[in-house]
Every structure is written in structure tokens, then in C-alpha cells.
Amino acid sequence: MTSAIASHAIQDGSTMISAHGDDLRPWExxxxxxxxxxxxxxxxxxxxFLLYFYTNVALLPAAAVGTLFxxxxxxxxxxxxxVGLLVDRTRTRWGRTRPYFLFTAIPFSILLVLTFTTIDASAGAKLAYAYITFSLLGILYSFLAVPFSALMPMMTTHHGNRMQLGSARAIGTSISVILATAATMPLVGLLGGGSERLGFALVAIIFAGLTLAALLNLFFSCKERHHDESPRGGAIWPQVRAMLRNRAWLVTFLFCTLNFLRFGCVISVTAFFAIEVMRAPWMIGILLPAVSGTLLLSAFIAPLLFKRTGIRKGCMAALALAIVLHLVLPWIEAQHMLFLTAFLIAAxxxxxxxxxxxxxxxxxVDYHEWIFGTRNEGLLSSGISLxxxxxxxxxxxxxxxxxxxxxxxxxxxTEGARAAIRWAYYGWxxxxxxxxxxxIAFWPMDGLHDRIRRDIANRTT
Structure with missing residues (x-):
């Protein structure tokens, strides 16, 4: 059922064009x-849940956990x-990005389990263990996320196909959010038998198994079609300087950073907000999945919307309407169903x-090649992952x-703590x-895609 939904969503909004050599299969x-x-x-x-796990299960001080993150x-x-520079220099029989999925999948899955496992030791030892496991998990995540972002421009150069892949990615993100946020706490209670410590460890094992299977499938199923096979070397700083002068990349980096700053605030405070402010723990299973789980629906809408409005105008309008709804939320807090309706629309x-x-x-990446003559998919993608x-x-x-x-x-x-949680949930x-x-008002690419492709093609003929 999921495959059928995904296949439909990612083909809506644009047509495939074999003439570009980018005939992406549905399963791909x-x-x-x-x-x-x-x-x-x-x-x-x-x-x-890691903030909750560290403070309520591992019993680490909140301030120490904040510094850890x-x-x-x-x-x-x-x-x-x-990692981005390494991807740009990688040349293997499997391609430039796919080897990272193959060799990182198993250690990353193991570290996920260890991160949600706490040890019987002093507070200092538990904090040191948390630093080690969380830091290693983040390092391994870099070896997955950077090549994964670099893979899309290598799979296709056609903007319509990229929108389809973006929709596919949005669906994958949405399903992961729904599963991670809606199922975690019920599974912790079910599998832990009253022990959140055991429950979190067992849930992490399940999630690690699913992660491993999906990463190996990514390695075997997705194909790199467009990238520079010539050896890549040279000084690093000129490449970084060019990246910082790439207006499209800079806007994407700042916009994405702010998006995940908001996401990090909301997703980490939601459990506390539902329990302490709303006094409705059951809302965790709705509010958390809605934060990004609504990507599943937006994956159907986004290709049609942005085809008509462009990315700049479409994003500005969507955010303006979301702000209006967020300003309304505090006034309808006591009416749970109305609150959830407004929140879901904003999400x-x-x-x-x-x-x-x-x-x-x-x-x-295309904008970079248009301006500077090189693609540097790995370096540019590393900035977005960062x-x-x-x-x-x-x-x-x-x-x-x-x-x-x-x-x-x-x-x-205390009531003071509840007030702080409430302010953090709405204000940030x-x-x-x-x-x-x-x-996003500075996004430069709307209306330029055809011209950029023509100019790049003319250089190579």
C-alpha cells in the first residue's frame, strides 16, 4: 500500500522524459x-525522545544535556x-555515493541501539557514555546524510524529476516521523513492561533493523547517472569560498538551518508541552507526528503548488499562513479538537x-555549475546536512x-516551568x-532552470 501511494505521489505534477536519459523507474x-x-x-x-530519555530515564541534568547536544x-x-569533500573525491565501481550506504549501514544501526541504552554507573560516567555514543552516532549519520543528499543531482538533472524525488523523500521523511514519534512511547510501554529503560532499548533495536534494511535497499536500487568522473583535487578553501558565493546554496543553507532550528525546538518540547501544559499525554501521539508527518500530504500538494507559484512565492505564502495559525493556537488551547485542527493545517x-x-x-548544484563550472555535489550537500x-x-x-x-x-x-514550556512551544x-x-525572498532559481540547462549543455558541445 505504501509503495502504491508513493509511486502515485512522486509521478504527479510532471512527466518523465527519457530524452534526458533520466528515466527513473518507480521502484528507484x-x-x-x-x-x-x-x-x-x-x-x-x-x-x-533523546532529551526525554536523558533527563527522565538516564536522569542526567537538563543543562548538561543541552551542552551535550x-x-x-x-x-x-x-x-x-x-565527508562532502571526500564524496567529491570518491571514485569506485559502485559510484561516488553508494559505497557509503553499504559500509555505514551496520555500524550506524548498532550505534542507534547503544545511544538509547544507559549504563549503571555514576552520573559523570553516564554523561561520558552519552557524549561518546551520541557523538559517534552523529559522525556516522554524516557518512549517510551527505552522500544521500549528493545522490539526487546525480540521479537526474531534470527539475520535474527532482521534484518527484523530493516528493518521494518527503514521503519517506513523513513515514519515519509518524513511526518514530507516534509509535515510540506506546512501544516503550508495551515492550518495556513498565521499564522505560528496557522499552527504549528494545524500540531502538526494532528501528535499527528497519534502518539497516532501507539503507541496503538504497545501495542496491538507486543509480548514479550524472557526475564528473575525472579525479577531483585541488585546494579546499577556493571550493569552500565558491560554495559561500553560491546564492542558491546560501539561501538553501540558511532556510534549512532555520527549518530544523524550529523543528528541533518543537519536537523536543512537545512531550513536555502535552503532559505539563495541555495535561493531555495522549496528544503526544498526534502533535509529534504532525510536526513533519504531514509531509506525506504535502508530497502530493507541493509539486502542483510550486509548479504554479515557484518556490519563492509558494514558501512565503505557506509560512505567512502558518504564522497566522500559530498566533491563534494559544487562544484555543482549551478546545482540544479545534486546537488540533488548526495545528494540523499549520503543520x-x-x-x-x-x-x-x-x-x-x-x-x-546546477546553479553552482552554471556560475563556477564545477558541480561539487558532495561539498554542497555536506553544507545542507550540516x-x-x-x-x-x-x-x-x-x-x-x-x-x-x-x-x-x-x-x-512548578507553574513557572509550565509557563516556560508554553512560551517555548509557541514563541520560537x-x-x-x-x-x-x-x-526565501532571496531564492534566485525560479524561472531559470531551462536557461541554466541550456547554458551548461552549450559549454560541453
């Missing part, structure tokens, strides 16, 4: 979407750029902009520090979306 597009499912399942579980992800900055609008990011990242990590890290750290400053204690929550997303509107 679905497999690309499942690749994002593999990356997203683990990362969404980490984003949604921040330092570990900032360390990843160099890792992501290094769909924001998800449209998330779908756009996938296409923007691939288009930035933006997701920075955004998630800062967003999660913000919530951890808010909890610490408000004096949050799991067994004795609105402020971030306002800045996103300003950033």
Missing part, C-alpha cells in the same frame, strides 16, 4: 524515499564538510516548505536550557518562520 524513486526513511527514523527518534553537533561541522503549510528544501538542495544538524542541535539545546533555567524537575513541575516557531520568509 520509492527506494530513494526509503533512503530518507532510513536516515529520518533514527534521527527523528533522537530528536523527539550543542557541542556534539558543532563538532559535526568539520565532519560534514570533510501541512510548513511541510510544504520542507518538501521545497529537497529540490532547492539539488538545484543549488544545516540540519546545527538547526536540530541549537533547537534542542534551547529547550534543554529553558527547562534548566525554569528549574524543571520531572517529579515536581513564530519568530523562526518570520526570519525564514525574509531568507
Amino acid at each position: 524513486k520509492i527506494s530513494y524515499g526509503l533512503g530518507d526513511f532510513a536516515c529520518g527514523l533514527s534521527w527523528n527518534a533522537v530528536g523527539a 550543542l557541542l556534539s553537533r558543532l563538532f559535526d561541522a568539520g565532519i560534514d564538510l570533510g 501541512i503549510l510548513v511541510s510544504l516548505t520542507m518538501t521545497a528544501i529537497f529540490t532547492m538542495a539539488a538545484d543549488a 544545516s540540519t544538524k546545527i538547526g536540530m542541535a541549537v533547537g534542542t539545546a534551547i529547550i534543554a536550557y529553558v527547562l534548566a533555567i525554569a528549574g524543571y524537575e520531572p517529579k515536581a513541575v 516557531p513564530i519568530a523562526i518562520m518570520i526570519v525564514q520568509i525574509v531568507i
